[in-house]
Amino acid sequence: MKLHIRHETVYRFTAPSTYIIQQLRLTPRRDAHQRILSWQLQAPGRQHEFLDACGNLCHILTITERHDEVRIVAAGSVDVAPLERGRLADPGGLSPLVFTVPGRLTAADPEVAAFASRHLRPGAGSSDLLALAEAIRASVVYRNGATEVTTPASDALRLGEGVCQDHAHLFIACCHVHGIPARYVSGYIDPGDTSHAASHAWADAWVEDVDFSGWVSIDVTHACFAGESHCRLAIGRDYDSASPVRGVRHGGGSETLDVHVEVSSKRA
Known part of the structure; x- marks a missing residue:
């Protein structure tokens, strides 16, 4: 596209x-x-x-x-180009372990750790990560202006409202609880006929599926795999670094x- x-x-x-x-x-x-x-x-x-x-x-x-x-x-x-189930062909130049270190915006407090334990398991595959995205979308309702770019994942979960970067930060924090590498993605999305913003954020997580080992890109806000309507600007540990x-x-x-x-x- x-x-x-x-x-x-x-x-x-x-x-x-x-x-x-x-x-x-x-x-x-x-x-x-x-x-x-x-x-x-x-x-x-x-x-x-x-x-x-x-x-x-x-x-x-x-x-x-x-x-x-x-x-x-x-x-x-x-x-x-379209992505098959969000799978990225390029593993990147850095070890995935670089993206297991939480930052200020993705640190997991006890409430986030408990949420991660309920909605994710160690060694999760692609389907499990989509289920996590669904849980985040249900628990942190999208509302523009509810948070700031400086809002950490724990605050967004407690508030129960947020925007795309909050969804991505909470997703990353939950992955880190189980030692799953995850990173933040900033970019653009074709909003189509929806009212969603064209500027967007989502996340990549490292999976070890039966038929694939590598990064899978997940749009947490829409609880779907990222694809041809998503343009990637930058990756990082969180919003601060991307x-x-x-x-x-x-x-x-x-x-x-x-x-x-x-x-x-x-x-x-």
């Missing part, structure tokens, strides 16, 4: 800022099942391109002139942030 994507991020400041540095993960990954047909990243200032430890294509953006607005636009087309934009600035007073993402699709 060919996905056409436009992602605009605009920061506006109440006073001039004199310096800003941001790390951008706004270029789709070159994974085996997705191919970039065209892509442009437009932003003021200077950009330095590099690959991070997880193989994500990143840019360091620096602006040293006085400014009261920063507009970043990432846009292009990506051809995404966020599309993050950085610091000097000056600028207070700020407002507007993000607009559009995704449309066309069969190849």
